[in-house]
Amino acid sequence: MTAETIIQSLASGLLMGLLYGLIAVGLALIFGLMDVVNFAHGEFLMIAMYITFFLFAFFALDPLLSMPLVAAALFVFGAVVYLLIVRFAVRAKANAGMVQIFSTFGLAIVMRGLAQYFFTPDYRSVNHSWLGGKTVSIGGIFLPQPQLFGALVAILAFVGLYFFINRTDFGRALEATREDAGAVALVGIDKNRVFALGWGLGAALVGLSGAIMATFFYIYPDVGASFALIAYITVALGGFGSVFGAFAGGIIVGLVEAATALMLPPALKSVGIYAVYLLVVFVRPRGLFGSM
Amino acid sequence: MLSVHEVTTAYQGLVAISSVSIEVAKGEIVCVAGANGAGKSTLLKSIAGAERPRSGTVTFDGNRIDGMAQHLITARGIAYVPENRRLFPRLSVHDNLRLGSYLYRSQADREAPLDLVFKLFPRLSERLEQRAETLSGGEQQMLAIGRALMTRPRLLMLDEPSQGIMPKLVDEIFQAVKRIRDAGMTVLIVEQRMAECLEIADRAYILQTGRVLMQGRAAEIAVNPDVRKAYLGL
Numbered sequence: 130m131t132a133e134t135i136i137q138s139l140a141s142g143l144l145m146g147l148l149y150g151l152i153a154v155g156l157a158l159i160f161g162l163m164d165v166v167n168f169a170h171g172e173f174l175m176i177a178m179y180i181t182f183f184l185f186a187f188f189a190l191d192p193l194l195s196m197p198l199v200a201a202a203l204f205v206f207g208a209v210v211y212l213l214i215v216r217f218a219v220r221a222k223a224n225a226g227m228v229q230i231f232s233t234f235g236l237a238i239v240m241r242g243l244a245q246y247f248f249t250p251d252y253r254s255v256n257h258s259w260l261g262g263k264t265v266s267i268g269g270i271f272l273p274q275p276q277l278f279g280a281l282v283a284i285l286a287f288v289g290l291y292f293f294i295n296r297t298d299f300g301r302a303l304e305a306t307r308e309d310a311g312a313v314a315l316v317g318i319d320k321n322r323v324f325a326l327g328w329g330l331g332a333a334l335v336g337l338s339g340a341i342m343a344t345f346f347y348i349y350p351d352v353g354a355s356f357a358l359i360a361y362i363t364v365a366l367g368g369f370g371s372v373f374g375a376f377a378g379g380i381i382v383g384l385v386e387a388a389t390a391l392m393l394p395p396a397l398k399s400v401g402i403y404a405v406y407l408l409v410v411f412v413r414p415r416g417l418f419g420s421m
Numbered sequence: 422m423l424s425v426h427e428v429t430t431a432y433q434g435l436v437a438i439s440s441v442s443i444e445v446a447k448g449e450i451v452c453v454a455g456a457n458g459a460g461k462s463t464l465l466k467s468i469a470g471a472e473r474p475r476s477g478t479v480t481f482d483g484n485r486i487d488g489m490a491q492h493l494i495t496a497r498g499i500a501y502v503p504e505n506r507r508l509f510p511r512l513s514v515h516d517n518l519r520l521g522s523y524l525y526r527s528q529a530d531r532e533a534p535l536d537l538v539f540k541l542f543p544r545l546s547e548r549l550e551q552r553a554e555t556l557s558g559g560e561q562q563m564l565a566i567g568r569a570l571m572t573r574p575r576l577l578m579l580d581e582p583s584q585g586i587m588p589k590l591v592d593e594i595f596q597a598v599k600r601i602r603d604a605g606m607t608v609l610i611v612e613q614r615m616a617e618c619l620e621i622a623d624r625a626y627i628l629q630t631g632r633v634l635m636q637g638r639a640a641e642i643a644v645n646p647d648v649r650k651a652y653l654g655l
Contacts, residue, residue: 298523305509305520312507314470314491315500316572317524 130391137270138387144276146383147376151283151338152356153363154290154375155207155331161370162307162327165215165229169237170360171353173332176240177203177339178348179248185255185343192258192340196282200336207332208325210236215328216321237353244350253348261344279341286337287376294372303327307370362406368419377418381405422447422607423468423499423576428477428487430467437463438631440477445576450598450608452622452639454615454652459628461611462504465578468609469501470494481576496524500574504581506565510554514545517553517564521571530573537604538567541597559590566597577601579610583617595621615652619643627652 156170167173177199184195214232221228255261260274294300306313306323313320346352363382367374382402389401409417423445430438438460445451455461466472468479470491479487486494495501509517518538522531539546542563548556553564562582569577579598583591591614599621602608612618619625622639627648635642642648 301512301516301520302523304512304516308509308511309507312509313520314495315503315507316520316568317492317495318520319490319492 133269135391138391139384140270140272141276142383142385142387143380144272144280144383145386146380147280147283148276148338148341148379149356149359149363149382150376150379151279151286151334152342153360153367153379154287154372155334156360157364157367157370157372157375158331158334159328160364161372162303163219163310163324164370165219166233166361167331168230168233168357169210169240170335171355171357172237172240172244173203173207173335173353174339174342174356175244175348175350175353176206177336178343178346178352179244179253180336181340181343182253182255182348185258186253192255192344193260193278196337196340199340200333203336203339204329204333207335208329210332211325211328212321216324241350241353248350250350254346255343255348258344273345275341275344279338282337282341283376283379286334287373290334290372299323299326359402362402365416366406366409368416371416371418374416374418378416381417422482423609424478424480425464425468426478426480428464428467428474428479430463430472430474432463432472436631438467438628441628441631441633442477443626443633443636445607445609447575447607448602448605449623450602450610450621452615452618452625453609453611453628454613454618454625455628455634456652457613458630460631461613461628462580463631464628465501465503465580465609465611468494469499469578471501471503495572498573498575499578500569500572500576501578502562502565502569502580502582504584506561508553508561508565508568511552513550514553514556514564515549517568518545518571521568522573524572531571534570534573537601538570541570541600542567559586559594562586562590562594563597566594566601570601574606576607576609579608581612582610583612583614591617615648616643 152174156167159165159167180199180202181192181195184190184198185192214236218229218232219225260278263274264271265274265277294303302318302323306320310320359382363378364375366381367378385401385405386398390398393400425441425443427440427442428438429436429440441464453461453464463472467474470489474487478485481497481499486497509520525531544560545563545567553561556564582594595617598608598610610618619639619642624637625639625642626633627635
């Protein structure tokens, strides 16, 4: 193993990690806002990838162009999921935790089933996009363009999110709702509106990552599952509910995954992530940047 | 301005207030006094929309507001400071105040009440960047009232503002209530400390086990022999 291989794979790991962060941040945002884990998070990603695919297949729209559309579609989808399902699940009089888990878990199964029925289980791909299959060489290290672009989008999304949360009215309302959802009505804020927009925003961020993933990953009804698992680990690692913990958690997961792949056979490439996760859970159960 | 007509509110079948009627006129300070569990807090919650009355009506400036969502009642001009204050603990004092003016769009509308808030509670202006949770009990109460004033209410409702506060600050808060009225607002205040409350109020109601026991001018209630014996320990 040469130094070059190591740098090469850590660089790809870093890019992938930034994307993992982008996939996970919506989950962290929603959890932080209302203590609900969206078990359909992976299926949100799946839908985003299919929308990207169909826009490409029917309208020849390159994923780069369709990305804002996919994010907008997912925004609406996320808000609707809150308004039609989650809003009622959190009102459950008994066993609220279980009701929440099974409502989003049930949604995941329904979405997968519908995708299998309508889109068939066939593997699809966006087979010739502007970025797909191309690489850039930076100082002898080859970086795949889709991942590089994805990493850039992830960084921009996190910077944007930072300003959005810290500098805008809605960001402040979001923070206040996180603190005490029962108190925002005292200043005239409708918590249901904040929750719906929070779900929309979380889903829109998944939409961005779905559009990027579609350029270099196969699209099929179960595609969300493996990424969702990584997203849960990313969020738990970063600190449940911490938006910027998700960013850091994603980078760690990407780097650890790349490092494991260097040392262990490919079939074991996920072992490293889970080992790090277990370690963090033992040493610091609230996650690296969790505040509770 | 505010008219509560035969309101009954119950929690899981347990009636907390029963057929309570009160009136608050513009520019008044009205005190609702009574022992623990008399239903004082429930009365304010029923007006603010935090609890839905089982029967009866609440009218504000001629419009029915009972059954309306709480945030819409706030938007109509009723600011409610609940007993436990419900600040946003990990946000700064400044952010808590800014959230109070969330309903307003223009910068001028938003900052207009800040002057009054800092005049009433100068120590808040010294602690703007501190987290709300780091304030003392009295300062938290000031911030809760400040945040309520930022919504530019016509009616301010305070639930036990003296609770958990050192005596020196209690007086400061009651003095602030008078100045808030002088600034053109109407105040409905619920208190267990009846003496102080009656001192600043124009009119008062005494609640006992969920019903209005007595009502009248605060000065008259304060000298009523029964009240003095039962509530003021005189």
